[in-house]
Structure formats: structure tokens, C-alpha cells
Amino acid sequence: DIQMTQSPSSLSASVGDRVTITCRASQYISIYLNWYQQKPGKAPNLLIYATSSLQSGVPSRFSGSGSGTDFTLTISSLQPEDFATYYCQQSYHTPFTFGPGTKVDIK
Amino acid sequence: EVRLVESGAGLVQPGGSLRLSCAASGFTFSSYWMHWVRQAPGKGLVWVSRIKSDGSSTTYADSVKGRFTTSRDNAKNTLYLQMNNLRAEDTAIYYCARDSITGATSLDAWGQGTLVTVSS
Numbered sequence: 001d002i003q004m005t006q007s008p009s010s011l012s013a014s015v016g017d018r019v020t021i022t023c024r025a026s027q028y029i030s031i032y033l034n035w036y037q038q039k040p041g042k043a044p045n046l047l048i049y050a051t052s053s054l055q056s057g058v059p060s061r062f063s064g065s066g067s068g069t070d071f072t073l074t075i076s077s078l079q080p081e082d083f084a085t086y087y088c089q090q091s092y093h094t095p096f097t098f099g100p101g102t103k104v105d106i107k
Numbered sequence: 108e109v110r111l112v113e114s115g116a117g118l119v120q121p122g123g124s125l126r127l128s129c130a131a132s133g134f135t136f137s138s139y140w141m142h143w144v145r146q147a148p149g150k151g152l153v154w155v156s157r158i159k160s161d162g163s164s165t166t167y168a169d170s171v172k173g174r175f176t177t178s179r180d181n182a183k184n185t186l187y188l189q190m191n192n193l194r195a196e197d198t199a200i201y202y203c204a205r206d207s208i209t210g211a212t213s214l215d216a217w218g219q220g221t222l223v224t225v226s227s
Contacts, residue, residue: 049213091212098152
């Protein structure tokens, strides 16, 4: 199975900050990397698919980059509604493993 | 509006069985592959299974293979997860999710989740 890691596991940031979360795959996954946001008690929500494609309805302050094994989710200017946990997921090969998550909270 | 609604939550003893349902509306259900994802309390997301749009093919995580069966009824717009020989480690919120039609798997719509508790 492809193992996914994320760093950091948590971070504290202020509204307006630029935030970067990194995801690494244990083997090559091309661009088959998705990002989800999950708020407490809610289902996950797709933000970015195929590394850098913004899901419809998602604000443009979210962006993704990378390829191969190393990927990044960037929030250009953190907003109050962005405080949540973020998960990466590889969709290169089943099982479609998720990263352990990065919790973003208020500094 | 795309809507996925899971049902079938419950408390079951180890070794028991449970069937979850996921009712879909607001889109052409029969055109989409569907997935189950679970999340143990306070933990991360774990992919469980996938089923092809016509139900002809399924894929499972090793942790549930041979115990769980994913199926669908496209006439009823409903996805199912039959869970047998349940273990304590199967305790989780179970989400059904739709696979987007982009050529690369991503889960673009999710249900609200249904809680399965395995305990004696």
C-alpha cells in the first residue's frame, strides 16, 4: 500500500497568514493527489483534486502543487472559516490512502 | 442539489453483522462510481471500498476484505455496505462518497456519516 504522510501534524496561525501543508507519498503517484477539509462533526469536503485543480465552489485562496511524491496545499490568506483539519489522499492506486491530517487552529 | 444520506447506524456485538445504506439524490446515481470511507472516533479518514457505476466491480481495503461487501441498486439510487464478522476496530463513522467524473478519483460529495459501534 502507498503510505501518505503530512507535515506538520498541527499548526497555529492567524487570520491573514499564508499557510502551507505538505504531503508526501511513499512511492510515485504522479499527480493523483487530492486535498480535503474537514470541520468538527462534519463530513470532509473536497478542495483540490489531481494535485492542483480547484474543486467548484472552493475559494481561490486554496491552491495545490507538486508531483511524483511531494505535494503542497497552500492557503494564501487564512480566513476564520478555514480553521479545520486537512487531509491529503492519493488516488493513484487502491487502497486510496489518506494522510493522517493537519489540524489548523487559531493562534 | 447532490445529496447522500446514510442510514443503518447501530450498536452491534463483536462477530455480528450490520448493513448500511446510502440514499442518493440530485444526480444520475447510475453514472458514478461510489466509495465508503470510515473514521474512528477522533481519528483520521480511512478508505474502505469502491464500487463501479454498474456494480460489476468492487475493491476493498485489506482490513475489511472478506468481511464487508459493497453493492448498489441503481433502480433505487442506493448504495449498500454489508458488514459481517464485525470487530471492535470497525467502530467508526461510515461515510458514503461519490467519485467525481474527472478521470482521476476524487470524492466530490459526501454523506453526513453514520456511526457504527462494535462492543459487547
